[in-house]
Every structure is written in structure tokens, then in C-alpha cells.
Amino acid sequence: MSPQYENMTFIEKDCGNFIDKVRRLRLGKEDATAIHIYFEKNNNQSPGFYFSIDYDEDGRLKNIFWADKRCRLAYKEFGDVVTFDTTYLTNNYDMPFSPFLGVNNHGQSTLLGCGLIAGEDTDTFVWLFQTCLDCMENQPPKESCLKSLGITKKKDSIFKDIHNYVYESLNPEEFVQSWFATGDKYNLHENDCESMNAFFDGYVHSKTNLTQFVEQYERALSSKLEKEFQADFHSYSQLIPCVSAYDIEKQFQASYTMDKFREF
Template sequence: MAEQKKNEAFYFKIEGDGHDRFSRRFWADATSRRAYGFYGDVVVFDTTFNTNRYDLTFAPMLGVNNHGQTIVLACAFLSKETTESFVWMFEEFKKAMPGGEPKTIITDQDAAMARAISIAFPTTFHRLCIWHITSKFSVKLPHSAYKEYWREFQKVIWDTDNKDEFDAKWNIMVTKAGLTDHPWLSSMFDLRESWVPAYARQFFATGMSSSQRAEGSHGFFKQYISRRNSLMDFIIRFERALSHQRQKELVADHVDAFEMAQCILPMPMNKQTATLYTRTMFQNFEQELIQSTACFLEFKTEDASKVVFNVSERKNWETRVAEVVYVKDSDHALCSCKRFEFVGIICKHVLALFRRDHIEYMPDKYILKRWKKTAKSGLVSNANGNEIKDSADPGLLIKRSTMPQLASDVVEDALMSEEGCELLSETLKSLQVKLKLLKDGPSNNEVGGSSSQTQYMKDRKRVRCKGRSKRVTAAKEKAMKRGIRHYRECGHIGHDRRQCPRNLNTP
């Protein structure tokens, strides 16, 4: 059974298993589809969050907005974590979203997922979560080798900007640790282009090198969703969580629209950039600008096409040197640290060059639109050329700007007398209880029994998903769980046939 419904407000597709039970479902509302048009360059995909009583795999596709906040781009329920299921989901994702494939997708180390990405997103850079890989060093390596050499491995992984430098230092490390023939380390070295910063930093990823943003999103959704939820419960509670997440984005938009970022350094480029970047991204830029004052430039070489500088900085009692290349024809500066390519914020090394040359205004090409306050300006159209309009309530922004003033006026009036303070306190306590009940929503029985929309397909049987196996129980623990022994022939408890007092004297 297959059903698809598509319009400007919502996109979803459901597929069943042939027994009136759905096996997978994909959905994305207009707000998410529109957001992909602005922030669809980087996607984080994770399937480790168990959210319902049927153990269906919840598979959200997450992105990052211009405030650096996590946003939901699309979601799916999958009964199996196979290559075929992932390909189905990614193909539906491409149908729903404007703008084609993402530039980068970040996942954990899952073979089925990797094969599906290579099939559905052939031009997308697949980045492996560096946290999942580095956290396995303590398990995969011999204990003595890990204890002695882990810090040196960390320096090799994180503190090298050059590919050749990383390869040389890695080979020295594995030889020094006596792990030249270690199979897991060898396999990780073969995959280095997918996770090592020296190799992967050249691909834009909004500064993310791991899927921990997805882990943080799981913690947020757990405030609203539990494994006891039925599918209808999940949809209602998920929508409530999504509304709360989008409300935070509206608040950040409001702050950027009505509050000017404060400039600390008396530089014209600083003030000009503050009017373009969102507050969060300006703070990142400002940090780079401050650190650029501690960088020292040294002329290296020059020819007809470019000028090369060494930029040194003192960090953790060590001097690190980056190479900045100024290309004359394109009037563009490139740095070996690849921060601009990776994060989208110009690095301190290039800013040190700008300061030396007394450049007053930041060139527009160094300010990405996705980090600007105006990132969401412009039209987003679907495959048919129709505009995708935001389904979020625009009145939330107005309510958020008017309600604080109303609350402030009420507090000021109440403070005029003791009776007013007591009345306001009692009213607020009563209101707090009512709002909590409204937030928690109806009970499971009320939600599941009152909706006729849940009758399209039956609930799924419980399934065990990959990566969620039960803990192995020891034999002693099994014996304890069986309960107190009971010997039926004598009618007493606490012993078996061999320990029965009636049989102790029997040969």
C-alpha cells in the first residue's frame, strides 16, 4: 500500500508492509522545506533516538540556521535500518526539498547508511562523526598503548592543517606505539578523508565535525516524547516540541531586528560587519578579530600571481604557523587553516593581513548570506515553480514583543500595594498550574481514542532496531530473577529437594 499527498503546506509519504501496517513514513512541513532553501547546505542525520512503544526508528534530518540553532528539516519513521530503507527516505527527501542535494551530510559510522548516501546523494560529501571515531580509541586500542599515546594521537588529529603533515605524523605515531599492523587503526587511516580535519576541513559544514548536534536535539525532544507514546501521541507531542524550537528562532530574529550588536573594537570593519551578521555569528567574527591582534605576519614569497605570508600565533605554549596566500587576479586571500571554507567565518590569520593593510570594510565575498540577518529573504519554490510559504504563525513574533510589556505593566501596578502583590502572586500561581496542564496535554487514552485520523493503518508490532539490543544477563542474575525456591513435596519455601530438612537423614 502506498499513499502520497503533496501540497504547498505539507509533504508526506507512507508505505505499508502489506498487512495494513505501515513500515515507513516520511514528512516535512512548509516551514522545514522553506528552511532547506536557505540552510540546506549541511545536513546532520542520526537514527539513535528511540521515541515510541513500537521501537520504530525515528530518523530526523537536521540543519543549522543563521543563528547557529538546530532546526528540523524533515523526519521519517523506518521499520528497518537497511540500505533500501535509507535510499527510500533520501529519495523522498530530494522530492520534498527545493535546491537539490546538500553539500555535506554528517552521520555516524553505519555501513547501510553510507551505501544509501552514495546512491541517493552522489555529489554530497559524506562526513563521518569524529566524536564516534575518537571515542572508540579507548576500546579498540590495547589499554597500555591508549593510556600512553592517546594525547599524542589527539594532537596529530586536531593540530595538523596539512594532509601530508597528518600522514607523516600518523605513521610516526603508530610506529612509535607499536600499532603498525593494528587492523582498526589501519581501517580508520583508510577512511581519513571522511573524518580527519586536515582532509575534511575544506568542505563547508558550518563548523561541525560531529553529529553531536543531533545528540543535543535528542535531549531536547526527550522533554516532550517518551517510549510509552503511541504514534498519535508522538505526532502531537512532536509538533509541540517543534513549535517551541521555532519560537526560539523567532526570538533570535526579534533580537537581531530590534537590538544592534555592540562593537567592542574601534574598527570600521567591525561596525559594518555587525549590521550584517546575526548576533551569534558576529560574536564568532569578533572573537577572530580579537585574536588576530596576537598574530604576527612574516613575508615569505611573491610572484606574478600571488603573495605568500606566514602568520604565527602562540597557543598553549606552542607557536603555530599558518600560511596565507593572497591571489592577485581574484583579489582573494586563502588560509591553510581552512576556517572560512569549513565554518563560513573569515579566520584570524586573514584578518591579521587585513589589519596590516588597513582594510576598513569587510569585502562582501567573505560574508556568507546564510549567516546574515537577511538569510531568509527571497522566494523559495518547489519543483513545480510554486512558492513555498512559511506555515509558522507570524503572530508569535508580535505576541512575544507585546506580552513582556503587558506583564511589566501588571507587575508595576501590583507593587503599589500589599493587596496588589498578594493578588498577583495568587493569580500567577494559579495560572502557572493551568499552563502546565496545557503544556503536558491530554493523557494517552484521550489522545489515542479521540482521533479518527489514526484509522488509516494499524499500529505496528514491536520490533527490535539495530543498535538497541538488550543487555546480556549473567547466569547468577537469571537465577536471582527466578525468585525464592519452593519445594512442592514438603510445602515449604527457601530450599530445593537437596536441601529439604526431611531428606537430610535419608541415604
């Protein structure tokens, strides 16, 4: 006789847990050993390099977080507001990459830390956020979402909408739909920074394994740093003229980068 569905005990949560376990098993013993050697090498050769590896109950590699010295220094300078995104490589490459991002003094996205995680459950995110906080000397971001919205008259309304769909969305699709609806409602689509898509495109693909990924990450980061150096050079070698005779504008001209003074 065929089993009756009502008598089966394999519920949806069990299915999700099983899928997460299978995903963790993709990170084989060779990958785990290679990645640990790679991070130990960086830790010994690069002062300020930080990494943490989380293992499951069977000793298999499950979650990873790392940040080099540049990322940690960037956090001290630009960690007022930190964004976190797991959608880029998860959607495109089935690799749950989890970058922590800030915005530098040129208005560019800057990398503050990286994670590779086995799943998107509560325990995993608690581990990841706590590990990131430990790495950054237990200094949380200084600003809340509400403060980071600036002086716009609509910020209270925007924050209320964000709060509603963060806590009331019943599934990811509803959250994404609400997110874009907020952008339409308040005309926020033009307020963007360089995304992680632009950051990693051309460096990783569907066949990239774990060890190759962290090596390609370094190449992508070097390219990103070159763009930041170019922005620094242009900012210090060029001057935007003042539009008034007020001394305070001259003070901003001397203190701000070219990009931020142009906004001012």
C-alpha cells in the same frame, strides 16, 4: 531426535529480517489509517506540507517521511550541511525516528525533515534519502563533510579518520568508539549544537503510540520555533559594538545575527 545446528537454515540474516518484520507489524492497521488521515489533513490545511508513506509487500505501513513548509524553507536557507541521526528514539523508546537537521543563522539546530522507519537496512535508507531529496526539489546539500570542517589545519587528518571508521568499522560499537576517540584526539567535544534529546525530551515516552508521536512532534516543533523567534528578537534588538574602526567589520555587524557576529 533433536535437530543438529549445522543442518539449520535459519541464518543470522533471516533472524534480522524476521525481527524487522515484527517491528513493522507493531504499526497496526488502525495506526496506519490514523497516520494517513493525519497527514492528509495536514496536506490539505497546510500549503507546502509534504509526506510520503512506504508500504511493504503485504500493504502494511513500513516507513514514513514528512516535512512541513517551515522545514522545507529552512532547508533552502540552512541546507548547506545536513546531519542525520537514528539513535535518539531508537535507543530510548524503540521507535526508529530519523530527523534531518541543519544549523540556522543563530547556531541552533533546526529541523529539516522527519522520518519514522521500520529498520536500518540499505533499502530503507535509500528510500528515506531519495524521498527527502524529492521533497527538497532534488537539491542535495551544498557542502561535503570535508568543506564543513572549515579552515582548521587538521581538517584533512580529521576527514581521513572519519573516512576510515565509516567504511572500516566492523560493528556499531567499533564505530561509536572511533567517533568519540576522534573527538578526544582533536578536542572537538565543545563544538556541539542542541541535540534531538533536548528537542523531544518531555514530549514522548515509552508508551507513546505512532499517532500521538506525530502530534507531540508538532508541540515540540512549536517550542523550538519559539526559541528561534526569541533569538531573532534579541539579535535585532541588541547590538554588539565593533572592536575596530574598519568598515568591513561594520558591514558584518549589519549583516550577521548577534550570535554569528560574536563568533566573527
